[in-house]
Amino acid sequence: MDQLAQLPDDLRVTRKFKVTGKVEGVYQTPAPEDFQTQAVETLALGFEGIAGDRHAGFTRLSGGREPWYPRGTEMCNERQISILSLEELSLIAARMEIAELKPEWIGGNIALVGIPNLTWVPPRTRLVFEGGVVLRVDGDNAPCRFAGAAIAEHYPDRDGLDLLFPQKAKRLRGLVGYVEKPGSIAPGETVTAHIPEQWIYERI
Known part of the structure; x- marks a missing residue:
């Protein structure tokens, strides 16, 4: 009860809302051992x-993203x-000074x-296709050097793209x-992001 009494009076709550977009492409790996996908x-x-x-x-096996578990x-x-x-991939490509960055890479x-x-987009959002x-x-999916190395394969004349991508x-x-x-999902479908009610949980 003491903690409840300390809740801030000016807590900012963003009410739930919806945003609609469109599917431009769908991809999957040719085999389980592959990283890059194909349309x-x-x-x-x-x-x-x-x-x-x-x-x-x-289920999956934990890795470097889950340091709280043994690998x-x-x-x-x-x-x-x-x-x-x-749109975000185009921005990344511009920041990296490369011609393009394809989703499958x-x-x-x-x-x-x-x-x-x-x-x-926050966790708990439902993407309804x-x-x-x-x-x-x-x-969110944190960028890593492994993905950067995959990009570098398409630009053999550039050095350091594996490290540049995470930055x-x-x-x-x-x-x-x-x-x-x-x-099933196909290109051309609309998708609606149902954004849940949000607020920032801060240390009291």
């Missing part, structure tokens, strides 16, 4: 994610799907347009999420 006509999604994809599964600990797979913004599964600042699929956002793509790398309602 497909439709993306079939089950509760485990994309069957046969690198990130498919109800290799089995945990819930909240990173089944990588969702990217073409960095393992993207869904490329969207029309949702401003996609990477800033026109065809019926619903994805739940876990959070220039911070808070622009898109989202990761998991399948809440399965089905």
Whole structure:
């Protein structure tokens, strides 16, 4: 009760709202060992994610992103799907001074347009696709050197792109999420982001 009495009177709450965009492309890995994806006509999604994809599964093994677990600990797979913004990829490319950055180069599964600042969309957001699929956002996808190395393969005349990508793509790398309602997604579909009510939880 003492803590409740200390809640700030000026707590800023952003009410829930919706933002609509469009699917420009869908992609999956040719084999589970591959990182870069390939464009497909439709993306079939089950509760485990994309069957046969690198990130498919109800569970996954922890890695460097989860230092609170010993590496290799089995945990819930909240990173089944990588969702990217073409507008943000264009901005990253400009910052890196490269001609283009394709979603499939960095393992993207869904490329969207029309949702401003996609990477800033908060956790718990529901992405509702026109065809019926619903994805739940876990959070932003931090850029890493591994993805930077994949980009560098397409620009052999440039040095240091593997390290440049994490610097220039911070808070622009898109989202990761998991399948809440399965089905298929195809380019041209509309997608509506149902943004939940938000506030900042701060130390009292």
